[in-house]
Amino acid sequence: MSNAGEGTIGVGMVGHAFMGKVHTHAWRSVHHFFDVPLAPRLAVLGGRDLDRTKAAAAKLGWDAVETDWRALIARDDVQIVDICTPGDSHKDIAIAALAAGKHVLCEKPLANSVAEAEEMAAAAAAAAANGQRSMVAFNYRRVPALAVARQMIADGRLGKIRHVRSQYLQDWLSDPNTPMAWRLRKEQAGSGALGDIGAHIIDATQFLLGEHLTGVSALMETFVHKRPLDGDPKGKLDDVTVDDAALFIGRFASGALATYEATRFALGRKNSMRLEINGEHGSLAFDFESMNELSFYDGTGDEQSAGFRRILITEPTHPYVGAWWPPGHIIGYEHTFTHEVYDFLTDIHNGTDPVPGFADGLQVQRVLAAVESSATTGSGWVAVSS
Numbered sequence: 001m002s003n004a005g006e007g008t009i010g011v012g013m014v015g016h017a018f019m020g021k022v023h024t025h026a027w028r029s030v031h032h033f034f035d036v037p038l039a040p041r042l043a044v045l046g047g048r049d050l051d052r053t054k055a056a057a058a059k060l061g062w063d064a065v066e067t068d069w070r071a072l073i074a075r076d077d078v079q080i081v082d083i084c085t086p087g088d089s090h091k092d093i094a095i096a097a098l099a100a101g102k103h104v105l106c107e108k109p110l111a112n113s114v115a116e117a118e119e120m121a122a123a124a125a126a127a128a129a130n131g132q133r134s135m136v137a138f139n140y141r142r143v144p145a146l147a148v149a150r151q152m153i154a155d156g157r158l159g160k161i162r163h164v165r166s167q168y169l170q171d172w173l174s175d176p177n178t179p180m181a182w183r184l185r186k187e188q189a190g191s192g193a194l195g196d197i198g199a200h201i202i203d204a205t206q207f208l209l210g211e212h213l214t215g216v217s218a219l220m221e222t223f224v225h226k227r228p229l230d231g232d233p234k235g236k237l238d239d240v241t242v243d244d245a246a247l248f249i250g251r252f253a254s255g256a257l258a259t260y261e262a263t264r265f266a267l268g269r270k271n272s273m274r275l276e277i278n279g280e281h282g283s284l285a286f287d288f289e290s291m292n293e294l295s296f297y298d299g300t301g302d303e304q305s306a307g308f309r310r311i312l313i314t315e316p317t318h319p320y321v322g323a324w325w326p327p328g329h330i331i332g333y334e335h336t337f338t339h340e341v342y343d344f345l346t347d348i349h350n351g352t353d354p355v356p357g358f359a360d361g362l363q364v365q366r367v368l369a370a371v372e373s374s375a376t377t378g379s380g381w382v383a384v385s386s
């Protein structure tokens, strides 16, 4: 049994694949490392298959299971609904959960379309008036190194920003015999690399600069159009209906120019989310595969000794780091989700709106739509709607 009773808040999580596992780790760990006003209770795990959901609940430590997310939402022991499902169910689950008076954490991207995201953002705004909090799980905002980078940019250490260079490179689909998955079907995922990992670099770059993209021009490509349904290359094949890669340029409101590359075919790159920001006085560079490090070039110093220097983001004064280990004992991917639920629980307790909220998720959805429009119509520059 997870901790029950006073000073706790019940979580009902829908979905128990990769995101379900890492969110569970966050809910289980947060109150052991951070001072949270309400300790999460792993009340209910939702999944479509009863036996598989029971097995996942036993392994991950959830108290009960439901095979219908509507029943999960209706339960009195659930105050937070955590949505870890493919994008095609985000809207229905989130709007129903908000209507039922729950707080909602929803995985990214917020939805599979701008229209869905608009409905969700409107429902979240209405529910906020009722004290209900909602957040989109753009977890990379909670990488300590990126929180430091954002502060350095906000403090003017780079001066006016000229260039934003970002790539999110994975290679898990490079083999054409890798079987079909929900992330490869448009009706379930909304888009491919663009929404799955491109959404992260869109949100992360806007987070770092503190401003939005105003327009984009894009290319998208599907390299492998058919994949084995169950991994047998000689078996039945199914159609891939999403992009395998998206490349786009963009312009920020301040005039800064940006380049984006999102692909799951960069053979050898496993989860390499790379960002470089060039300003008039300096530059910052980051690669998630070395997530505890930030490279900084100070253009205001002595030219003779100038160069990118490595900042190890493991000091107790760095965001979130003080809750974990002594300097140099690095943290990982899963810690960013613990940071995320720490901030979410704090907002719930303080009655403040979480960031990124559904309105932020809607704005990212609008950038995704502009990229897709530019790439599919070949219309070149497409403004990001507001």
Ligand code: SOE
Residues within 6 Å of the ligand: 018, 170, 196, 197, 271
């Ligand atoms: C697959 O590309 C994936 O699991 C994404 O869906 C996650 O958002 C990312 O953090 C890791 O890769």
